[in-house]
Amino acid sequence: MRSTLVLAMTVDGKIADGDRSAAKFSSPQDFRHLEEQVAQADAVLIGAGTLRIHGTTMRVLDPDLIQARVQRGQTLQPIQIVCSRSGDLDPDLKFFRQPVPRWLLTTASIKRKEFDRVLQIGDGQNIDWQRAWLELANLGIDRLCILGGSEIVTALWEQDLVDEFHLTICPLIFGGSTAPTPCMGSGLAIPRQLELIETKSIGSEVYLYYRRITLSPKVLL
């Protein structure tokens, strides 16, 4: 399974403001770029924190992108996989009325009728990401698009599970020591290395496309 992280970030390295508000700060072009990445995916991974704040997820709207999915033998919409320890998500969120397949990836033994599938993979506290990746691949997911937020993405960097990274630099400064960044936590003992594959600028935004350089598993231990 190939996993692709897609994030927008301010020039000072923040993916949201200090209040973690739902304010969208990238351009319509970046929205289109995000839609194109989502349209490539068999499934999309999103943290419960992001979903609670935004209320909806990114689905494919452009009929041409949907048509291309059908031609590739994919479902009309990628599966939206929500990551949550608690599974505590308001059933009135607009997300639950979006016409998309929904899975829940959780550590808790819970039943939620709003989800087509519940995957319980972990030790009660944390999702076992390595096992989750194997399970998702076994369930036929070849391309996974990771949409954030910060806590989920940090866990995935720590587990070395991000294969590609699309990063849009937006012409803003948020500041704030608590504003989330693309990798937080206590810091990676060994920095992850990336190779720059493509750069593009549109207006004042810069679009970067990186691929992770695979290091020997021994180096990452």
Ligand SMILES: NC(=O)c1ccc[n+]([C@@H]2O[C@H](COP(=O)([O-])OP(=O)(O)OC[C@H]3O[C@@H](n4cnc5c(N)ncnc54)[C@H](OP(=O)(O)O)[C@@H]3O)[C@@H](O)[C@H]2O)c1
């Ligand atoms: N700029 C961008 O491209 C971009 C993209 C996405 C999000 N964002 C921003 O990021 C912010 C949200 O990020 P966030 O860090 O607060 O939330 P998040 O990463 O979206 O979700 C955090 C939640 O995920 C679950 N979770 C996290 N780690 C887990 C683990 N190891 N095992 C099981 N479940 C786990 C927990 O859910 P439960 O609490 O349900 O147990 C946790 O509360 C928002 O401000 C949003 O706007 C920005």
